[in-house]
Amino acid sequence: MIEFDNVSCTFVKGAGIVDASFNIDKGEFVCVIGPTGAGKTTLLRLIYMDVISEKGRVIVDKYDSSRIKRRQIPLLRRKVGMVFQEFNLLSDRNVFENVALPLRVIGVPKKEIKDRVNRVLDELEIDHRWNHLPSELSGGEQQIVSLARAVVKNPLVILADEPTGNLDPVASYKILTLLEKINENGTAILFATHSYNLVKDRGHRFMDVIDCKVRT
Amino acid sequence: MIDKFLYLISEGFRSLWRAKLAGFATVTAIGISTSFIGFGALIGQDISDLLQLARSQYRLEVFFSPLITDNEANQLVQKIAQIPGVRKSTLVTKQEAAEIFEEEFGENIFELLDENPLPSSCIVKLVTNGYEPLDVQPIIRKIEKIEHVDEVRHQGRLVSTIEKYYQGFFIIMTGVAIVVLLGTVILISNTIRLSIYARRDLIDILKLVGATNQFIRFPFVIEGIVEGMFGAILASAFIYGFVRATNYFLNLFTHYNIHWDFQIVAIMICVITTFSTLGSHRAVRRFLT
Known part of the structure; x- marks a missing residue:
């Protein structure tokens, strides 16, 4: 489903990815481990094609980075859910509206939006907060909303870039278990973190990123 | 959608x-x-x-020589009517001119002078679509060239x-x-x-x-x-x-x-x-x- 073929992407200011080759299959849970600045974020950005590799190619589903057209990138991103360390929620909209946003973009009918958002909020146990603004939620709750927004469009893969970076251990653990729950439904997860202790002994595949090199 | x-x-x-x-x-x-x-x-x-x-009401007054008869004046009116840009030309005979004089001044010209020195004339109305500026000078020049036309009066200056x-x-x-x-x-x-x-x-x-x-x-x-x-x-x-x-x-x-x-x-x-x-x-x- 995701294929890296001799991918290199470097930046003038450092970091990036050099000569990475690996595959991620449907439904896999992969933990991307590495220190801050090692290139984890670049790896994820290459997948949602926020940056395009200068060498090699990244294939996500039917989209090939070496051939993709600019107008196709939004279509790719509809198949990829993203969660970041910053929650990236719209401060002037309540939880329901934040989660519904990707469905509005796709053009899902109003009634279906209501059903799907309510179902996801229920699954992630945040339904009781549906009409609250982000500022009225804790950090952990905001990250769950962010996760709900990523999962509501039924993506092939969720890219989680240090999603627990701003959370306390309890909230971090909850996010991790929610991601595992989502993964059980067949959605692949790429979980980038510098905190090895959080993900060790959970039976997931590991991928190390150290000094711009990826080891699988 | x-x-x-x-x-x-x-x-x-x-x-x-x-x-x-x-x-x-x-x-x-x-x-x-x-x-x-x-x-x-x-x-x-x-x-x-x-x-x-103003354009739709614009008209020229053409005065003929006092020596010509009403019949000859009528022929001149027909000639003027054929000039491109002229919509209508109407004869004002010597008799009609005398009547107009009496209406305007309250005096009968025959009683004053024992004769009618007023010339026959004609009123010329021009073709206009109302939107384009009038260019009357070429028409006036053509009328002035006609024999027995003494004078052409117009209010062109105000409109222009x-x-x-x-x-x-x-x-x-x-x-x-x-x-x-x-x-x-x-x-x-x-x-x-x-x-x-x-x-x-x-x-x-x-x-x-x-x-x-x-x-x-x-x-x-x-x-x-x-x-x-x-x-x-x-x-x-x-x-x-x-x-x-x-x-x-x-x-x-x-x-x-x-x-x-x-x-x-x-x-x-x-x-x-x-x-x-x-x-x-x-x-x-x-x-x-």
């Missing part, structure tokens, strides 16, 4: 509401500046109507003076309108640019969740169009006030009134809305890539 469209429209209004202070300033600026165009257009329309009236001023007014108003409409484009464009900068978070998130450029741009375009439309409606209200106030003062001295022409105002609203659309497109194309 309908849901998506309605959502984008509501996003446009939401964006407008969020930047209401800047939006209010823009709408007011557009309203004030474009009201001058509308008011100018109404005055121009009134002057144009007056000119059309009004036309000259009207043309000047028209050129100035066109220039003002172009400047104001370009100003509208820039004003809307800048307001939308501010709105885009203020909504960077929304734009970034929309890009992440897979929104196309059109989806992201549409609400900003709607915002610009609505601002332009509100500005034009405000301008219409200003113009209506101008017309009422001007007519009040005009009526103190004259019976003349500036006419409120809804068609002109409707055209103005459409034009301003179109230019606002251009302004918002300019902003999203330049600042939302």
Whole structure:
């Protein structure tokens, strides 16, 4: 489903990815481990094609980075859910509206939006907060909303870039278990973190990123 | 699809509401500046109507030699009628001239002079479509060349003076309108640019969740169009006030009134809305890539 073929992407200011080759299959849970600045974020950005590799190619589903057209990138991103360390929620909209946003973009009918958002909020146990603004939620709750927004469009893969970076251990653990729950439904997860202790002994595949090199 | 469209429209209004202070300033600026165009257009329309009236009533008086008979005069009238640009020519016989003299001066010319020295003449009306300026000089020259024509009288100077001023007014108003409409484009464009900068978070998130450029741009375009439309409606209200106030003062001295022409105002609203659309497109194309 995701294929890296001799991918290199470097930046003038450092970091990036050099000569990475690996595959991620449907439904896999992969933990991307590495220190801050090692290139984890670049790896994820290459997948949602926020940056395009200068060498090699990244294939996500039917989209090939070496051939993709600019107008196709939004279509790719509809198949990829993203969660970041910053929650990236719209401060002037309540939880329901934040989660519904990707469905509005796709053009899902109003009634279906209501059903799907309510179902996801229920699954992630945040339904009781549906009409609250982000500022009225804790950090952990905001990250769950962010996760709900990523999962509501039924993506092939969720890219989680240090999603627990701003959370306390309890909230971090909850996010991790929610991601595992989502993964059980067949959605692949790429979980980038510098905190090895959080993900060790959970039976997931590991991928190390150290000094711009990826080891699988 | 309908849901998506309605959502984008509501996003446009939401964006407008969020930047209401800047939006209010823009709408007011557009309203004030474009009201001058509308008011100018109404005055121009009134002057144009007056000119059309003057052109349609324009006529030449051709006096023949006193030595020719009415029969010969009638032949000259037929000849004049054939000149291109002449719509109608009507004979005024010596007898009719005497009657006109009596009507105007109250004296019978036969009793005064024992004879009728008044020449026969003819009234010439010209072809006019009402919209184009009259060019009477070539026709006058042709009539003057006809044998036994003594004199051609016309009121051309007054009409040509009004036309000259009207043309000047028209050129100035066109220039003002172009400047104001370009100003509208820039004003809307800048307001939308501010709105885009203020909504960077929304734009970034929309890009992440897979929104196309059109989806992201549409609400900003709607915002610009609505601002332009509100500005034009405000301008219409200003113009209506101008017309009422001007007519009040005009009526103190004259019976003349500036006419409120809804068609002109409707055209103005459409034009301003179109230019606002251009302004918002300019902003999203330049600042939302």
